Amino acid sequence: QVQLVQSGAEVKKPGxxxxxxxxxxxxxxxxxxxxxxxxxxxxGPEWMGWINPNSGATxxxxxxxxxxxxxxxxxxxxxxxxxxxxRSDDTAVYYCARVKVPAHIxxxxxxxxGTLVTVSS
Amino acid sequence: DIxxxxxxxxxxxxxxxxxxxxxxxxxxxxxxxxxxxxKSGKAPQLLIFDASTLQRGVPSRFxxxxxxxxxxxxxxxxxxEDFATYYCHxxxxxxxxxxxxxxxxxx
Numbered sequence: 001q002v003q004l005v006q007s008g009a010e011v012k013k014p015g016x017x018x019x020x021x022x023x024x025x026x027x028x029x030x031x032x033x034x035x036x037x038x039x040x041x042x043x044g045p046e047w048m049g050w051i052n053p054n055s056g057a058t059x060x061x062x063x064x065x066x067x068x069x070x071x072x073x074x075x076x077x078x079x080x081x082x083x084x085x086x087r088s089d090d091t092a093v094y095y096c097a098r099v100k101v102p103a104h105i106x107x108x109x110x111x112x113x114g115t116l117v118t119v120s121s
Numbered sequence: 122d123i124x125x126x127x128x129x130x131x132x133x134x135x136x137x138x139x140x141x142x143x144x145x146x147x148x149x150x151x152x153x154x155x156x157x158x159x160k161s162g163k164a165p166q167l168l169i170f171d172a173s174t175l176q177r178g179v180p181s182r183f184x185x186x187x188x189x190x191x192x193x194x195x196x197x198x199x200x201x202e203d204f205a206t207y208y209c210h211x212x213x214x215x216x217x218x219x220x221x222x223x224x225x226x227x228x
Contacts, residue, residue: 035217044208045165047217061216095164105171106212107155111164 002026004034004096004112011118012086019082020115022096029077030054032098035108036070036081040092050099051079086119093117123147123211127220133228138199142223144192144209153213156185156194159222160205168207169194201227 007021022034036048049060051070058070064083072079083090094115097108124147134140144154152172157165167176169185172192182197196203204227209220 044221045210045219047219059215063216097164105153107167107170107210108157108165109167109170109176111166114164 002098002110004098004110006094006096006112006115009116009118011120014087014119014121016086016119017082017084018086018117019080020094020096020117021078021080022112023076023078024053024098025077027098029074031100033101034070034072034079035097035099036068036094037097037108038092038094039114040089043092045095046092048081048094052101053077053079083117086117088119091117091119122216123150123214123218125209125211125218125220127207127209127223129223130221131224131226133226134199135228136199136201140196140199140225142194142207142225144187144194144220146190146192146211146213149189150211150213152188153211154185154187154192155210155212156183157208157210158203158205159208165208199225 003025005023010018012018030053033050035050037045039045051058053072067084069082096112098110099106126145128143154172156169159165168179173185184195186193206222206224208222
């Protein structure tokens with residue numbers, strides 16, 4: 001069965017970096033882009049960007065450009081999202097989600113379980 | 122960025138009721154509109170994609186409609202497990218954007 005399993009909760013100080021992993025199983029890893037979406041407490045989801053696990057190409061929301069990196073390791077079907085220079089308003093649950101490509105209309109059909117990142121001094 | 126506005130922001134209803142949630146886009150998005158259900162502490166789950174296509178395994182009491190800027194999610198007969206928060210999501214233009222959510226509560 002399809003699974004996206006994320007790494008565990010993190011507590012970070014302002015200015016630090018966090019790296020979250022998302023391990024995929026149950027499907028052909030390179031056939032689906034992985035997107036990252038975060039959700040601050042009590043808020044709606046916020047899209048951050050995607051990585052193409054086949055080529056390594058990435059695309060980020062302008063809000064996060066310069067502060068986010070997405071990478072992948074195809075040998076272990078895992079993608080990583082690193083967010084730098086953390087601020088208190090980066091406190092959120094971070095999700096990975098897959099999207100089948102190519103697709104004229106795309107949607108997130110499977111999600112990871114989420115990783116809580118708390119930024120606090 | 123395309124703004125997605127859901128209404129109402131919260132809704133109280135009873136088991137067996139028919140409810141409709143609306144989502145309005147700030148510009149036309151054709152049918153590039155998806156709906157998700159989220160229960161407390163869990164990841165969102167896809168209900169409907171392409172405005173009206175039911176995801177596999179989702180009960181047929183859920184239905185979606187609309188195109189352009191105005192969309193609806195309807196639950197024909199509420200079941201106890203349907204009380205959750207619902208989000209719309211546009212994937213027409215980057216950046217993807219979501220509605221602020223509609224919290225469906227038991228009356």
